[in-house]
Amino acid sequence: MNGLQLQEAAVASRLAPLSMTWQAGQMVHVIGPNGAGKSTLLHSMAGLLPLSHGRVLWNGTDVDGYALSELARQRALLLQQPPSVFALTAADALQFFSSHTLPEALLDATEIGPFLARPLNQLSGGEARRVHVCRVLLSIWPALMAGEGLVLLDEPTLGLDFRHQHLLFHLLQWLAGKGNLVVVSHHDLSLCEAYADKVLVLRDGQVLASGEPHDVMSAKTLSRAFDCDVIAHEGVCAHRLFQTSLEKP
Numbered sequence: 274m275n276g277l278q279l280q281e282a283a284v285a286s287r288l289a290p291l292s293m294t295w296q297a298g299q300m301v302h303v304i305g306p307n308g309a310g311k312s313t314l315l316h317s318m319a320g321l322l323p324l325s326h327g328r329v330l331w332n333g334t335d336v337d338g339y340a341l342s343e344l345a346r347q348r349a350l351l352l353q354q355p356p357s358v359f360a361l362t363a364a365d366a367l368q369f370f371s372s373h374t375l376p377e378a379l380l381d382a383t384e385i386g387p388f389l390a391r392p393l394n395q396l397s398g399g400e401a402r403r404v405h406v407c408r409v410l411l412s413i414w415p416a417l418m419a420g421e422g423l424v425l426l427d428e429p430t431l432g433l434d435f436r437h438q439h440l441l442f443h444l445l446q447w448l449a450g451k452g453n454l455v456v457v458s459h460h461d462l463s464l465c466e467a468y469a470d471k472v473l474v475l476r477d478g479q480v481l482a483s484g485e486p487h488d489v490m491s492a493k494t495l496s497r498a499f500d501c502d503v504i505a506h507e508g509v510c511a512h513r514l515f516q517t518s519l520e521k522p
């Protein structure tokens with residue numbers, strides 16, 4: 274099977290045994306309150322955090338059975354706290370981590386062109402975040418264009434304004450349409466409704482709900498997940514993109 278399979282995958286005291294299958298070619302959104310286990314799950318799927326129990330399989334093979342160089346070719350991981358890259362310019366930071374040429378689609382979606390020549394540590398939080406998102410996607414770009422990539426992004430929208438959230442998620446949707454599997458954690462329910470193929474809701478290291486957005490995104494489930502009174506109502510200030518240069522998936 275092409276995709277990711279979790280078989281009773283657990284991380285002691287942080288993530289209860291979790292079984293799930295996600296086919297390649299879709300975008301999965303992982304949501305849940307602080308401390309729910311979203312980062313733990315993404316790190317485990319990346320092979321960065323050892324499981325205490327169970328298995329994570331990527332295209333039928335245990336993630337920890339892959340050569341690191343092979344994983345590096347196929348798997349992109351954005352950490353919630355990206356590595357410090359001192360005073361490198363944004364352009365040099367991209368080259369520091371990848372030898373691939375920056376493609377138009379990535380440049381258009383992140384709009385980092387205007388500050389490529391500036392030191393990364395002098396950019397705003399959202400600008401720097403866009404460079405880091407670009408960096409991790411660039412690192413596996415050939416695999417993404419071949420539809421062989423596994424994209425794991427932990428809160429890529431941190432600090433991003435509406436426009437850049439939409440540009441990013443539109444790009445991720447396009448990449449999923451090419452056959453890649455995209456798993457992304459965040460805290461914005463409207464992004465789930467607009468872009469998710471599947472939604473996983475975690476709470477206290479356990480799965481609260483999982484499946485299609487229209488099944489999972491109920492006020493009842495979300496109220497339980499976040500201990501808040503979630504109310505679905507019309508007339509909220511929804512936001513979407515005017516246009517994008519990316520072709521439709």
Ligand SMILES: Nc1ncnc2c1ncn2[C@@H]1O[C@H](COP(=O)(O)OP(=O)(O)OP(=O)(O)O)[C@@H](O)[C@H]1O
Nearest residue numbers: 286287305306307308309310311312313314353478
């Ligand atoms: N390095 C660590 N060692 C031990 N426990 C940890 C470690 N990192 C996180 N935890 C704990 O594991 C649980 C899950 O944390 P995790 O970072 O996966 O949550 P999260 O859903 O990503 O939260 P957030 O929305 O705040 O980013 C939390 O209880 C957290 O305190």
